[in-house]
Amino acid sequence: MATENTHNSSTAQPLTIGLIIIGDEVLSGKRQDRHLHNANKLLRPRGLALSWVKILGDEPNRLEATLRESFANGDCVFCFGGIGATPDDRTRQCAAAALQVPLKRHPEAVAEIEAQFGEAAYPQRVKMAEYPQGAQVIPNFFNRVPGFTISNHHFMPGFPKMAEPMMEWVLDNYYSQYFGEQQIEKAILIHDGQESEWIEFMEAFEQEFPELRLFSLPKITDEGKRLIELGAEGQKNLVEQGIKKMVVEVEARGLIWENLY
Template sequence: MTGQKADDIVTAAFLVIGDEILSGRTKDKNIGFVADYMTSLGIDLKEVRVVPDEQDQIVAAINALRTKFNYVFTSGGIGPTHDDITAESVAAAFDVPLNLDPRAVAIMEKHYEPGQFTPARQRMARIPEGADLIENKVSKAPGFRIENVHVMAGVPSIMQAMLDAIAPTLTTGRKMLSRTVAADMPESRIADRLAAIQDAHPETLIGSYPNASDGKFTTQIVIRSRDEAILTAAAQDVAQAVAELLGS
């Protein structure tokens, strides 16, 4: 796939791998970035999972997600230490060998000074058989793509660079458009009207987000649709409902 547009909705899941995330030692910074990035491309991020550095759980998650969504993106577990087991786990999920990849070895040998491409660093050149490499402009150790699964680093700057590298290869759907209507009232006051508007415009998603400041409650209403005309009609209905309630 090479950056094609799809008429249908394109979906994705994000799998975060690492004991350090689940223990709280590391605060995840990738989920929000990936969600924004996918939305900007026109890909619906439908599910996020966080699993520990345990092969059976990684394998189970990958095999569940890759059959359910168009794309799976993973972060974490492809570093040089003994507990970085994502590459082994992905190879196990696809039932293929995991070997030192000559392409990855060449990239990393060129990057490191003579004698610095240690056995630990060589672990980062192990790639499942049949996978393509994902360029890493930050620290050179590549990620990889096998079928619809994209395996990337956990370090945010590296993961983001890898996303930039693969973005042109992804098939994307129609982008979700949005409008926001501000309502100077509590969410509860407009909830029934929003439910009716949602029913009248089934091709939209309407969310309400309350806010309280100095004891005053207000609501931001966000209307989303892939169709501009449908979005405009629904947003007009929401604005009219807000105006009527404020005037009553």
């Protein structure tokens, strides 16, 4: 199966990755999204991370405008949903309109759909082989109905069981040169703490560990007790150094703390 790269192969700049999750059923809450969770599960072991996520309904004007904008910014974008053959599946059409190219039946996709469904591929299922002109197929290991890749965008079905292995295939075949050391995340839980009391420490922490992503999540228990989840994400050795720095400071302040993860 062809794997010609359609993305910028330079590793001078880090890879910026976004998700577009499409479907009225997600916006309405009828279906709970799993793509964000699955994407992080695939990206983190490869030393990659998401920069942004958008959830859109099936409204074509908004979808086309969003795709036009994301095609222009050069990000690597994984799009989930709306590539079926029913009238409410409009992603293929909107992608073509955003790129100002026609829809064309991809021979490789037609062959896969025919191999899976035989004569039942016609007249409706074969429509799922209609991609924006110039697209390449993404193999679907679940039911052989491919997704497609074009202009740094990778379009997959809305079903997570199908989409997850397809996204993994895209990462390994198109973006392996961007893989790096696995990022980890660790945090401690500080009891009886208020974020405002930790601002100066956090500012100094970011100066000392610029490669880490510092995060602070305040919590209030049902009993009204204030807690702070304080942690960092990045390369393992740096994260461990950063957590030790936090623990030293917590203990110097005489506060109770516990490891979270």
